[in-house]
Amino acid sequence: METFLIAKTDSHAVGLTIGTGVFFMSISTHQLECRVSQTLWKAIEAECKRTGDSVAHVVERALANELDLKHHSLFQVSTSSALVEGVFDGCTSVRDLKRHGDFGLGTFEGLDGEMVMLESVCYQVGSGGTACVVAEETLVPFATVTRFCSDETFQIESAVSFKDLLAQIDQRRPSNNLFVAFRVDGHFREISMRAACKAEPGEKLVDAIGHQSQFHAERQKGTLVGFWAPTYATSIGVPGYHFHFINDAGTYGGHVFDLNGENFQVGMHVETDIHLAIPETQQFLSADLSADHRAALERAENATDKND
């Protein structure tokens, strides 16, 4: 079979031999080579023509869809309104959650601590910030996950506060109307956090947060896992920024209130679609989610001893 080179980027390339064509595309460090039928090749060419995308993009997207690896897709379990209303019954397992993402945050059944997922490892942060890897069957009532791959990376030399870090990240965020995931690796001179503690039956979020565990650490190396959500998504996600932390050892973390530090490497991953998994638990189905929960959510997310 005759082959010819259509495109080659670098040594880190994916190559496909297609009918009479070979092409390469840059993805990670893996090389793929395969033959496809003339019909499939014609369909790829037609899709390239229709969308204006490269062959590499079309093939990558098709493979990701087939393998259910939907990059740039946010998977949201339950809604922030339900969380505010105290819908803490688990509706999905950590194992299921990992089918939709390798990066994210949330909480566990009964509001039992903070969830941080990083590189497909799911941590539960409990009282005092102690983190451990959770069992796959652990149930989750609320979570936001994605398959994280940076669209853009940038450095932030230092930040004197969480607000300062977010202001610097803001300069790179493309729009207020997109969901964006951020991974921030760095050295945290100081970091203040909380971990939700198991709620009493029937308790709502604001009351449950009243007995959260708050803690402060110094000289931590680790990662912030977080999202920006637009204001229009108020009753589904947490509008604005929401970050959880996990240290490099995976032993310490929490929901972030404040920090300062330096040498931050920021990865930004823009989401272009959102999948909302609606719980079918009796607790969710019978909850009254008609109220405007913005004020209560804002209070719960930012509640510390200082401002409570």
Ligand SMILES: [Zn+2]
């Ligand atoms: Zn949180």
